[in-house]
Amino acid sequence: MKPSALSTHVLDSAKGIPAAGVAVELWREGALVTRAFTNADGRTDTPLLTPETFQPGRYELRFAMGAYFGVADGFLDIVTLNVGLAAGQGHYHVPLLCSPWSYSTYRGS
Template identity: 50%
Template sequence: MSQNEEGRLTTHVLDTSLGQPAAGLAVTLFAIDLDGQRTPLVTAETNADGRCDSPLLAGEAFVPGRYEIVFAAGPYLAATMPAGGAAPFFDDIAVRFSATARRHYHVPLLLSPYGYSTYRGS
């Protein structure tokens, strides 16, 4: 990344049980202060591609620090699980991470009714 390029934070959610993007899943980003207190910054919803329409944070708004993305998996899973099946196991999935520089951070979520994984993407 060039020094003139601004940092940004993006995410996307893939439903591994259905083999498709997770559309319509609410995502909330929080800043975490030194005492561990959360301050909500933005709420978005994933589109048909499982991505938010714009970065969660970008430019001057995205500063180094601690953040938490909360994925509202429960309502999404309840809507996509077969009728008459078990209730979703997961509700909110929180992912905390540190951004140490103004660069592109991508935090994807791979989701299924009974498991999930995440990683630092590119």
């Protein structure tokens, strides 16, 4: 069975650059698991879940995009992605491509 882990990457699709300084929270069953900030490459410095801390289940990734874009009353504020993570599926990578008006995501590699 492949060990599982979770990482993320945030890209500012309006400017075509990595989104640095975005607060990212990972929640499971209503409890905060971890909080991190994206670095200059738009990634967190460490995985949100390592093979040692990984537990299968439903998770919420919350990205503070309103704060990143500096728009207190903007269209997007906290972008929330609900994901199901299973054991033995290898590395989960969840990129977020975001502008002040829209976002998209996918399971990356």
